[in-house]
Amino acid sequence: MYTPPHFNEVDRDRLHSVIEENPLGILVTNSAGLLDANHIPFxxxxxxxxxxxxxxxxxxxxxxxxxxxxxxxxxxxxRGSDAYISPQWYPSKQIHHRQVPTWNYVVAHVHGRVTIRDDPAFVRRNVALLTRHHEQGQPAPWKMGDAPRDYIDAMVQAIVGLEIEITRIEGKAKLSQNKDMSDIIGASVALTERGDAAIGSAMQEAASRKVRE
Structure with missing residues (x-):
C-alpha cells in the first residue's frame, strides 16, 4: 500500500480500534496463482x-x-470511515484557489499466517464471541442458547474456522494532514454538518495530533 509519511498510521491501538469498529474484513488469498477475496466478519x-x-x-x-x-x-x-472532500470546504481555496478534490479514508491492512481450524469447539467459540459483541446493543441480545441445540450443532458443522496470526499491520489515515490547520478544520466541520461525523471526527483528532507534534 502506498503510504506517504504524513498519512502513515503506526499506533497499534488505533489500528486495532479500526479493526474492532469495522470488523467486516476483506480476506485476500493467493491460490494456484489466482487472487481471491472473501468478505468476512472477524x-x-x-x-x-x-x-x-x-x-x-x-x-x-x-x-x-x-x-x-x-x-x-x-x-x-x-476499511474505516471515508468521504469525498470538496475544495470548497478549504478556507484557503477562497484566497488562492489552488485546491482540488480528494478522498479521505482510514484503512488497516493486516498481514498474517493462517491456520485452518476445522474444529467445532473453535467455531462455536468464534460464533459466540462475534454474537456477544454485535448483540450487546440490542434490548434483548440473542445468544446461541436461544436456538435448539440440534439446530446450532448442524450450523456449526456447516462452517469451518480460520485463525490468522498477525505478523504486520499497515495503517493509512488520509485525513488532510498535508493541509494547513484551517483547511483541516474547515473540511472536518463541513463533513460533520453533512452527517459524515466519523470521518469528520477523525480529521479533528488528526488536527489535534498535528498541533501537539
Whole structure:
C-alpha cells in the first residue's frame, strides 16, 4: 500500500480500534496463482501473539479453506470511515484557489499466517464471541442458547474456522494532514454538518495530533 509519511498510521491501538469498529474484513488469498477475496466478519484478540490474532469462520462449501494450507500468508483489509472532500470546504481555496478534490479514508491492512481450524469447539467459540459483541446493543441480545441445540450443532458443522496470526499491520489515515490547520478544520466541520461525523471526527483528532507534534 502506498503510504506517504504524513498519512502513515503506526499506533497499534488505533489500528486495532479500526479493526474492532469495522470488523467486516476483506480476506485476500493467493491460490494456484489466482487472487481471491472473501468478505468476512472477524474477531480480534489483541492479547494473542505479538500483534494480535484474527478469528473468523466461512461456509464449509466455500472453497477458500481447502485452497489454503495452514501457514500460508494472507492479507485482510479493514476499511474505516471515508468521504469525498470538496475544495470548497478549504478556507484557503477562497484566497488562492489552488485546491482540488480528494478522498479521505482510514484503512488497516493486516498481514498474517493462517491456520485452518476445522474444529467445532473453535467455531462455536468464534460464533459466540462475534454474537456477544454485535448483540450487546440490542434490548434483548440473542445468544446461541436461544436456538435448539440440534439446530446450532448442524450450523456449526456447516462452517469451518480460520485463525490468522498477525505478523504486520499497515495503517493509512488520509485525513488532510498535508493541509494547513484551517483547511483541516474547515473540511472536518463541513463533513460533520453533512452527517459524515466519523470521518469528520477523525480529521479533528488528526488536527489535534498535528498541533501537539
Amino acid at each position: 474477531h480480534l484478540d489483541r492479547t494473542a501473539g505479538e500483534s494480535g490474532t484474527l478469528a473468523c469462520h466461512v461456509a464449509r462449501q466455500n472453497p477458500v479453506w481447502q485452497e489454503l494450507a495452514s501457514g500460508d500468508p494472507v492479507l485482510v483489509v479493514f
